[in-house]
Amino acid sequence: MxxxxxxxxxxxxxxxxxxxxxxxxxxxxxxxxxxxxxxxxxxxxxxxxxxxxxxxxxxxxxxxxxASLDHNQLAELYVVRAELEGLAAQLAARHATPEEVKVLREMVDEDHKLMGDPSALSRANRRFHKQIHLASHNRFLVRQLDLVHRSMALLATTSLAIEGRDKLALEEHDAIVSAIETGDGDRAYQALREHISVAFQTRLRADAEAVEATGI
Structure with a gap:
């Protein structure tokens, strides 16, 4: 201990x-x-x-x-993250208390004030996702997501620092919370999986542009 x-x-x-x-x-x-x-x-x-x-x-x-993540490890991480995060949103739509849903909505509304500050928005993003994990009311899923998010710490930058990603990410958060608010588990699952997918695509494009710029 x-x-x-x-x-x-x-x-x-x-x-x-x-x-x-x-x-x-x-x-x-x-x-x-x-x-x-x-x-x-x-x-x-x-x-x-x-x-x-x-x-x-x-x-x-x-x-x-x-440690650092190579391309294959990054892809594997995002595949697992998308599935587990989607499941958390699906379960949150079914099991979240009214108070938990209200907190999620308040987070989305308040995070608009952080646009233009990638570091602050990244911290808020982690809080938002963690709140969805807890709202799933499945301790085993929360534990696995904690492991996934520890590995996310190995990413040197946040995709929220890329131009235009902050606004789009908050729109995606809004869609996720809307699905949870209405108790639509399938829509919440798809919305969060799409959110992770877009974040991955954004990161891949940024990495490709960085390689091109350095000529490596």
């Missing part, structure tokens, strides 16, 4: 990876992490071991670095 400070060390490192403080390829050093987060090296060491076990970190000689 992890002690509170050990759990905190794990969460702090994972959050730092998630927000891009440490990007794929970044080397993680115990002493530097301990200084940054104000904890001893023991919980940092155990957190790093846990992250390595989860394939979020990888070895480069004797050093631990943040």
């Amino acid at each position: 992890l002690k509170p400070n050990q759990k905190d060390a794990y969460d702090m490192i994972l959050d730092a990876i998630d927000v891009g403080v440490y990007k794929p390829g970044s080397r993680l050093v115990e002493s530097e992490l301990a200084d940054r987060f104000g904890v001893s090296r023991t919980p940092i060491r155990e957190a790093l071991q846990r992250l390595e076990t989860q394939s979020l970190l990888t070895r480069d000689g004797r050093s631990l670095i943040v």
